[in-house]
Structures are given as structure tokens and as C-alpha cells.
Amino acid sequence: MSGHPSAKGEDNTREQLLDAATALFAENGIAATTIAQIAAHVGVTSAMVHYYFKTRDHLLDSIVEERIMRFDTRLWELFTGSEMDPIAFIKAFVARLIEGCETMPWLPPLWIREIVNEGGLLREKIMQRIPIDRQEKFRDCIAGGQKRGEVNRDIDPRLLLMSIVGLALLPLAAAKTWKRIPSLEGLGKDDLSRHVTELLLNGIVFSSVDPVADRKRQNRKK
Amino acid sequence: MSGHPSAKGEDNTREQLLDAATALFAENGIAATTIAQIAAHVGVTSAMVHYYFKTRDHLLDSIVEERIMRFDTRLWELFTGSEMDPIAFIKAFVARLIEGCETMPWLPPLWIREIVNEGGLLREKIMQRIPIDRQEKFRDCIAGGQKRGEVNRDIDPRLLLMSIVGLALLPLAAAKTWKRIPSLEGLGKDDLSRHVTELLLNGIVFSSVDPVADRKRQNRKK
Amino acid sequence: MSGHPSAKGEDNTREQLLDAATALFAENGIAATTIAQIAAHVGVTSAMVHYYFKTRDHLLDSIVEERIMRFDTRLWELFTGSEMDPIAFIKAFVARLIEGCETMPWLPPLWIREIVNEGGLLREKIMQRIPIDRQEKFRDCIAGGQKRGEVNRDIDPRLLLMSIVGLALLPLAAAKTWKRIPSLEGLGKDDLSRHVTELLLNGIVFSSVDPVADRKRQNRKK
Amino acid sequence: MSGHPSAKGEDNTREQLLDAATALFAENGIAATTIAQIAAHVGVTSAMVHYYFKTRDHLLDSIVEERIMRFDTRLWELFTGSEMDPIAFIKAFVARLIEGCETMPWLPPLWIREIVNEGGLLREKIMQRIPIDRQEKFRDCIAGGQKRGEVNRDIDPRLLLMSIVGLALLPLAAAKTWKRIPSLEGLGKDDLSRHVTELLLNGIVFSSVDPVADRKRQNRKK
DNA sequence: TATGAATGAGTCTTCATTCAT
DNA sequence: CATGAATGAAGACTCATTCAT
Numbered sequence: 030m031s032g033h034p035s036a037k038g039e040d041n042t043r044e045q046l047l048d049a050a051t052a053l054f055a056e057n058g059i060a061a062t063t064i065a066q067i068a069a070h071v072g073v074t075s076a077m078v079h080y081y082f083k084t085r086d087h088l089l090d091s092i093v094e095e096r097i098m099r100f101d102t103r104l105w106e107l108f109t110g111s112e113m114d115p116i117a118f119i120k121a122f123v124a125r126l127i128e129g130c131e132t133m134p135w136l137p138p139l140w141i142r143e144i145v146n147e148g149g150l151l152r153e154k155i156m157q158r159i160p161i162d163r164q165e166k167f168r169d170c171i172a173g174g175q176k177r178g179e180v181n182r183d184i185d186p187r188l189l190l191m192s193i194v195g196l197a198l199l200p201l202a203a204a205k206t207w208k209r210i211p212s213l214e215g216l217g218k219d220d221l222s223r224h225v226t227e228l229l230l231n232g233i234v235f236s237s238v239d240p241v242a243d244r245k246r247q248n249r250k251k
Numbered sequence: 252m253s254g255h256p257s258a259k260g261e262d263n264t265r266e267q268l269l270d271a272a273t274a275l276f277a278e279n280g281i282a283a284t285t286i287a288q289i290a291a292h293v294g295v296t297s298a299m300v301h302y303y304f305k306t307r308d309h310l311l312d313s314i315v316e317e318r319i320m321r322f323d324t325r326l327w328e329l330f331t332g333s334e335m336d337p338i339a340f341i342k343a344f345v346a347r348l349i350e351g352c353e354t355m356p357w358l359p360p361l362w363i364r365e366i367v368n369e370g371g372l373l374r375e376k377i378m379q380r381i382p383i384d385r386q387e388k389f390r391d392c393i394a395g396g397q398k399r400g401e402v403n404r405d406i407d408p409r410l411l412l413m414s415i416v417g418l419a420l421l422p423l424a425a426a427k428t429w430k431r432i433p434s435l436e437g438l439g440k441d442d443l444s445r446h447v448t449e450l451l452l453n454g455i456v457f458s459s460v461d462p463v464a465d466r467k468r469q470n471r472k473k
Numbered sequence: 474m475s476g477h478p479s480a481k482g483e484d485n486t487r488e489q490l491l492d493a494a495t496a497l498f499a500e501n502g503i504a505a506t507t508i509a510q511i512a513a514h515v516g517v518t519s520a521m522v523h524y525y526f527k528t529r530d531h532l533l534d535s536i537v538e539e540r541i542m543r544f545d546t547r548l549w550e551l552f553t554g555s556e557m558d559p560i561a562f563i564k565a566f567v568a569r570l571i572e573g574c575e576t577m578p579w580l581p582p583l584w585i586r587e588i589v590n591e592g593g594l595l596r597e598k599i600m601q602r603i604p605i606d607r608q609e610k611f612r613d614c615i616a617g618g619q620k621r622g623e624v625n626r627d628i629d630p631r632l633l634l635m636s637i638v639g640l641a642l643l644p645l646a647a648a649k650t651w652k653r654i655p656s657l658e659g660l661g662k663d664d665l666s667r668h669v670t671e672l673l674l675n676g677i678v679f680s681s682v683d684p685v686a687d688r689k690r691q692n693r694k695k
Numbered sequence: 696m697s698g699h700p701s702a703k704g705e706d707n708t709r710e711q712l713l714d715a716a717t718a719l720f721a722e723n724g725i726a727a728t729t730i731a732q733i734a735a736h737v738g739v740t741s742a743m744v745h746y747y748f749k750t751r752d753h754l755l756d757s758i759v760e761e762r763i764m765r766f767d768t769r770l771w772e773l774f775t776g777s778e779m780d781p782i783a784f785i786k787a788f789v790a791r792l793i794e795g796c797e798t799m800p801w802l803p804p805l806w807i808r809e810i811v812n813e814g815g816l817l818r819e820k821i822m823q824r825i826p827i828d829r830q831e832k833f834r835d836c837i838a839g840g841q842k843r844g845e846v847n848r849d850i851d852p853r854l855l856l857m858s859i860v861g862l863a864l865l866p867l868a869a870a871k872t873w874k875r876i877p878s879l880e881g882l883g884k885d886d887l888s889r890h891v892t893e894l895l896l897n898g899i900v901f902s903s904v905d906p907v908a909d910r911k912r913q914n915r916k917k
Numbered sequence: 918t919a920t921g922a923a924t925g926a927g928t929c930t931t932c933a934t935t936c937a938t
Numbered sequence: 939c940a941t942g943a944a945t946g947a948a949g950a951c952t953c954a955t956t957c958a959t
Contacts (some may be wrong), residue, residue, distance in 0.1 A: 058372075094458055139370050150283075185442055191422045231405075298942080307934090502814050672855075676894065677847045677855070692902075
């Protein structure tokens with residue numbers, strides 16, 4: 030059993046390196062992380078990183094494929110097409126997104142800094158791997174909801190996805206330092222999830238006297 | 252007068268270097284930008300950068316003080332204290348934020364990557380310079396609105412500021428590559444401003460049959 | 474029998490590695506060839522090369538002994554001593570040299586770059602293995618011919634061997650790239666052999682009116 | 696005067712590095728010479744080499760252009776075209792070649808190992824810079840001599856240039872180790888020049904009884 | 918035999934920084 | 939002010955070599 034490197038629970042060096050790289054890239058940024066740091070994190074020499082990944086760029090490729098894209102794929106499994114109910118989808122999407130980030134806390138910083146933000150080092154790699162028409166279908170889904178009177182017509186469907194990412198991921202990307210601020214200490218995944226969903230669906234303006242909003246609120250309480 | 256480098260109209264090398272540094276840091280990230288690149292952008296040698304800023308870290312300090320903090324100060328001038336009307340403030344804040352980014356397009360990428368995000372190279376420097384109690388006062392302002400029934404009580408006041416930043420700044424931080432996507436080409440500052448304000452205030456759920464919401468909408472059309 | 478790795482017809486890994494190493498060293502130079510390249514050429518890992526040769530330097534030793542020196546020994550079998558007929562010996566020597574290189578095309582580049590040329594990586598190893606007095610005997614053989622009036626007295630016996638090597642081996646060492654030049658395409662071993670022998674024996678000056686030269690020429694046509 | 700780096704006799708660092716590189720490449724081979732060795736030879740750090748030449752490959756380019764090609768150009772100045780007298784040209788060419796190598800002793804090893812020989816690291820760079828038609832014109836010159844009965848018709852004009860290089864340069868490329876052999880100690884440039892010219896023109900076969908050869912010999916004595 | 922994993926030493930290259938001019 | 943020359947420290951990558959299996 031000890032001689033079986035792929036045995037469940039037994040992490041081989043390659044996998045450990047991938048984990049360390051992902052974590053350090055998320056923590057300090059890709060540009061600021063050296064191969065030697067990654068190696069040291071696992072207790073091997075930097076030559077080992079080259080042994081497994083050949084080059085720094087190949088390491089990035091591996092992270093994209095074996096870590097980030099897996100997350101992305103699982104996240105979008107929910108989305109079945111442009112005919113979906115937009116409100117229901119967004120609720121589920123946000124929930125899954127925030128939940129997923131709990132087991133993969135490296136995702137928010139990586140996604141924000143290295144993919145979304147200008148000059149992100151993974152942007153191109155991710156762009157090439159994301160299904161071209163997904164964004165379009167999502168827009169169509171929202172636009173459909175607007176036509177049917179289910180979705181606020183003053184929302185721009187082209188910007189909504191980015192808004193969701195900004196609302197859900199940015200706080201998580203800031204979380205580590207966040208936690209150092211005393212008054213934010215207690216904040217947890219569920220608080221964030223509730224806040225984001227509420228903001229996305231109903232905004233900050235209070236409207237409880239309104240029967241429609243009341244109905245909405247009741248629905249929301251699952 | 253010759254000793255007054257910031258004299259109006261006098262575009263001296265130091266100022267140009269600061270501009271170039273800010274722009275390049277925003278574009279490629281601080282860690283990925285070399286002193287030589289900054290110098291080349293202005294047409295001088297990297298020794299000049301040291302002449303004016305002594306060290307790389309001092310250059311960062313100067314950028315924080317003479318660029319970023321100025322932006323931040325002007326942005327928060329609006330905020331007069333925890334007794335303000337939260338809705339009105341947020342509307343004005345978002346407007347000013349997005350407008351300000353038009354003349355200082357380096358702000359969103361810098362803010363997102365180097366300040367908010369984990370491992371940001373300016374985080375500590377900024378933290379030390381931001382008034383400690385500002386965040387608290389903002390939270391109190393929101394909480395006050397909630398008590399008075401003006402603000403949605405399911406919103407978390409501790410998270411709202413980050414939400415605003417995420418909604419307004421993240422799209423701008425992504426803008427340069429954004430623009431390459433054909434269907435997003437026409438998107439302008441005003442589209443973003445409208446979308447963000449609408450989302451923040453009312454969310455995506457459509458509620459036009461409700462007279463309160465109607466009233467709200469009319470108010471919003473300034 | 475299993476312990477006899479050089480058994481006839483048994484092309485074992487060790488022999489293949491020696492071949493690959495010799496070929497690659499000839500093609501790219503010893504310094505520019507890695508153990509891994511040699512191993513890959515045979516389809517094994519570089520650890521195998523160490524299994525058979527222990528170290529890079531030992532591999533060089535093996536090549537010298539089992540490849541180069543065998544060639545050298547066979548080449549000089551012709552030379553029976555300083556009393557030989559110099560002209561006849563040189564004719565035979567050149568012929569055998571060029572012929573031998575056809576089955577061992579790695580010899581010219583190796584000999585020129587790694588043995589004769591300054592800084593050659595095999596020079597010392599070869600020097601130690603070549604019979605000390607051979608060069609001297611060859612010189613005596615030539616000097617004898619000069620005394621007897623058979624050999625041009627303006628030739629320097631100390632330099633002649635090097636001249637022969639330069640004439641015969643250098644073109645072969647350059648051959649691979651040589652062949653890319655269109656006008657040299659047809660050039661074969663026999664052309665070279667004829668050219669070199671003719672140049673060595675009679676030089677480029679035409680002297681057909683002279684009866685002695687005529688006699689010489691007729692002799693040459695075998 | 697001391698502040699004038701291009702003042703006659705005062706070698707600036709760049710020039711010294713070029714000299715050191717050329718010498719070391721000639722002595723040990725390009726592949727076996729490190730940037731640090733070159734720098735150490737001049738008493739600076741290896742970073743300086745990159746300061747002046749940016750990259751190892753650029754350094755090679757500079758050596759080709761500022762050292763080797765200058766030699767080559769001066770060498771071929773003698774050659775005025777295919778109508779030249781071949782015998783006279785070859786005599787002059789050999790003399791100039793061997794003489795030039797006395798002040799530039801790095802040339803023979805470099806030319807033999809890195810240009811002529813298979814896998815030479817400068818081959819491509821030199822090929823691109825040598826006039827395409829030069830070889831052809833030289834061949835025509837020889838062929839013309841053969842037609843006019845001045846040149847031995849059994850010589851192959853396509854191989855002659857390589858023969859000259861082999862005869863003149865190979866001994867020089869081997870010289871440094873050569874000199875360690877006691878019996879070769881006294882050998883000088885003039886011995887080589889005489890030997891090579893004699894061999895090229897008349898070969899090793901003695902033919903003094905022949906009046907034509909006699910006449911030739913007299914001519915040869917300048 | 919044969920391999921995969923691992924390493925230490927070394928190479929090229931980059932870059933912030935210094936300093937004399 | 940401004941530069942060119944110089945450097946030390948560090949980073950990515952290579953490679954011969956070792957060793958347990």
C-alpha cells in the first residue's frame with residue numbers, strides 16, 4: 030500500500046506541488062512567487078518543479094487545467110441554457126460559487142487578480158479554454174427574463190455576470206486580510222451568501238410595504 | 252519656484268515618472284513592472300528613477316500618496332458622517348467613483364489587484380493611511396438607514412462597501428481586455444453607472460406593479 | 474554466454490548507447506550533447522547510461538577505446554615501419570582513411586573537433602593511447618624518401634601527416650552541411666579520394682609536357 | 696585624453712570582453728566556455744557581459760561581425776574575380792592566410808571547429824554573411840586555369856578551397872598542443888607557409904630532373 | 918536490467934541599486 | 939540633472955549523478 034503512489038489520500042509530489050503553487054500564487058500573486066518557494070513549501074528542491082512541469086509556463090497551464098478549469102466546469106454545470114429561469118439560476122449559482130470557494134479558497138484571489146483584472150497572467154490561458162458562447166447564452170437568459178417581465182429592465186445583461194463575480198468573489202479575495210479587522214471577524218460564508226443574494230435580487234432600498242416585494246421576500250426565505 | 256516641482260503647468264520628469272509608473276503598474280501589475288520599463292516610458296534611464304525616488308519602495312510610497320490617496324480623499328469628501336442619508340450617499344458615491352475613474356483609468360486595476368486582493372503590494376501602505384473610523388462610520392450610516400426602514404434589512408452593512416467596490420471597480424479593472432469582446436464594445440461609463448446604481452438600489456427582480464417601487468424608479472430618473 | 478555482452482550479433486543496449494553517443498558527439502560536439510539525449514536516442518533513460526558507463530568521462534573513455542582507437546589501429550596496420558616506400562604508403566593510407574570513414578562517418582567530425590583542434594575533449598585521452606614513436610617513424614619514412622630523391626625535399630616531414638588529415642578529413646567533417654550546397658551535391662567518396670591523392674602527390678601545377686611527370690601520371694592510373 | 700574611451704591604445708571593456716570571448720572560444724570551444732569565464736578574464740562580473748551584449752547569442756553575433764568577418768574580408772580582398780591567375784592567387788592567399796593568423800591566433804581553432812566542422816556553432820551565422828557567389832567565382836578561376844593548361848586537370852575545383860583551409864588552418868588550429876611535442880618545437884609560421892605552398896603547388900613527388908619543374912621551382916623562390 | 922524520483926552544482930539572465938563623471 | 943558603467947543577489951532552467959525499487 031505504501032508503494033502505491035496513487036493510493037487514495039496519499040498525495041504524490043506532483044499533486045502537492047500543484048497545491049502549493051496554487052496556494053502561493055493566490056496568496057502572493059503569480060509574478061511574486063518563485064519556483065523555489067513552491068518547492069520549499071513541499072520540502073523538495075526547485076529542480077523537482079522542473080522535473081514535473083518542465084517550465085514555469087507549463088506549471089501555469091497545469092494549474093489552469095487541473096485546478097481552475099475543474100472549478101469552472103463544476104460551477105457552470107447548473108446552467109442548462111438560455112431558456113432557464115434567470116432568478117433561480119442566479120440564486121443557485123451564487124450559492125454554489127461561494128460554497129465552492131470554501132474548499133478552494135485559492136480561487137477568489139486567483140480569479141480576480143490573474144484572470145479578471147488587467148494584466149492577469151492567466152487571462153489568455155483561461156479565455157482559450159472557456160466555451161465561447163457561454164457568456165452569450167447567459168445574456169440571452171437574462172434578456173429573456175426581462176422580456177417576460179421577471180427581471181428588472183434597467184439591469185444590463187452584458188454586465189450582470191461581472192457584477193455577480195464582483196459581489197461574491199471580491200470579498201473572498203480580500204478575506205485573509207479582511208479577517209484581521211476586528212469588526213469583521215465573525216463574518217462567514219453564509220453571511221456573505223445571504224448578503225450577495227439579497228443585494229442581487231432586491232437591492233438595498235427597503236420596500237416592505239409593497240405586497241409584491243413581500244411576496245418576493247417570503248419566497249426567498251426558502 | 253525652481254525648487255517647487257509641482258508648480259502648475261510644469262510637467263517635470265518626476266511627475267512624468269510617477270504617471271508612467273502608475274500606468275504601468277496598473278497595466279501589468281507592480282511585481283511585473285521594472286524600473287527600467289518606467290524610465291524607458293519617459294525616455295530617461297533607470298538611474299533617474301532612483302535619483303527622484305531613491306528606491307523602488309519609495310516610489311510605491313509616492314504613488315500611494317500623490318496619486319491613489321488623492322483620489323481616495325476626493326472620493327470620500329462626499330461623506331459627511333454617519334448621519335447622512337445612505338441611499339443618497341451611495342448614489343452620489345457610485346457616480347463620483349465611476350466618473351473619477353475616467354480621468355484616472357489606472358485606479359481600478361491598481362485598487363483591485365494591489366490593494367483589495369490578497370497579497371496586494373500596496374495594501375499595507377494604504378491601510379496605514381486610510382482613516383481608521385471611516386469604515387465604521389459608513390456602517391453606522393447604513394445601519395441607521397436600516398433602523399429607519401429606508402434600507403433593506405437583509406443587507407449586511409459590513410459588506411456593503413466591498414460590494415460597491417466590486418460592482419463598480421471590477422468591470423473597470425477588466426475593461427481593457429473587455430473591450431476586445433465584440434458584444435461589449437459599445438459599453439461606456441454611463442451604461443456601467445446606470446447598471447450599478449440600479450442593481451445596488453433595486454436588484455434584478457422586477458417589481459414595477461408595486462407603487463412604492465414605481466415611486467422609487469421615478470426618483471431615480473433624477 | 475549471458476555475461477558476454479559483445480557476443481556477435483547481439484546488439485545489446487550498451488553497444489547501442491555507444492553508437493548513439495558517438496553519432497551525437499560527432500554531430501553536435503561532445504560539450505553540446507547531454508547524457509539524456511544519448512539515452513533518448515536509444516529509447517532508455519539517462520540512468521541507464523550511468524548504469525553502463527558509470528560517468529560521463531568513462532563514457533568518453535569507452536568511445537575512445539572501443540570506437541576511435543579501433544579505427545586508428547586498423548588504419549595504421551598498413552604502416553610497417555620507417556623503411557616503407559613513402560609514396561606507396563601515402564596512397565594506400567589516404568584510400569583506406571577515406572574508405573573507412575564511409576562506414577564510420579562519425580570519425581571525421583570527432584577527429585577534427587575533439588582530437589586535433591585546440592581544446593578538443595578527447596585529445597588527451599587519444600594522445601595517451603597512440604604509440605609514441607609512430608609519428609617519428611612516419612617522419613623518418615618521409616625523410617628517407619627525400620634522401621633517396623623520391624620525395625619532394627621542400628616538403629616538411631613533420632607537417633605531412635597533419636596535411637593528409639586536413640586534406641582528407643576536413644572535407645568529410647564538413648560534409649553534412651556541405652551537401653546542402655547545390656553545386657557540391659554529386660561529390661562522393663571517390664571524387665574526394667582522387668582529388669586528395671592527386672593534390673598530395675603532384676600538386677595543382679600542371680606539368681604534362683614533362684616526360685617524368687607523364688610517367689608519374691601513367692603510374693597513378695593504377 | 697584619459698576620459699576618451701576610444702583613444703588609441705586604450706581598450707574599453709566591451710572590446711576587452713570581445714577579445715576575451717574570442718580567445719576563450721578558440722581555446723576551449725564555444726559550448727565549453729561560460730559567460731562568467733569571459734567576464735573573469737577581463738576582471739568584471741558576468742552581468743557586464745550582458746550589459747554589453749544582452750545575450751550569449753548576441754555576443755556570438757558580435758564576434759562574427761567584429762572579429763571573424765573582418766578577417767575574412769581582408770583575406771579575400773586579394774581575389775578580384777574569376778579571371779585571375781589561379782596559381783598566383785593561391786600563393787598569395789596562403790601567405791596572407793597564414794600571416795593573418797599570427798596576429799589573430801584565435802582564427803584557426805574557431806574556423807575549424809565552429810564554422811567548418813559539423814555542428815559548428817557559428818556556421819549558420821557565417822554562411823549568411825559570406826557572399827554567395829564567391830565560392831563559385833573561385834571555382835571558375837580554377838577551372839579556367841585547367842582549361843588553359845596551367846592547372847592540374849585531376850584536381851577537383853570544388854574541393855580545392857577546402858583543401859587549402861585544411862592544409863593551412865588545421866595545423867594552426869592544433870598548434871598550441873602541437874608545440875608541446877618536442878620534435879615540433881621549432882616549427883614556425885614560415886615553415887608552415889613553405890610546406891603548404893610547396894605541397895599545394897607541386898605535391899610530394901620529387902621531380903627535379905624535369906626542366907619544367909625546375910623552371911617552376913625557380914619561379915617559386917619569389 | 919531498468920526506471921522514476923530526487924538533488925546539487927552550475928549557467929544564463931534579470932534587475933534594483935550605486936557611483937563617478 | 940542625467941547618464942553609463944558596474945555589481946550582487948536572485949530567478950529560471952539544465953544536467954550529471956545517485957538511489958531505492
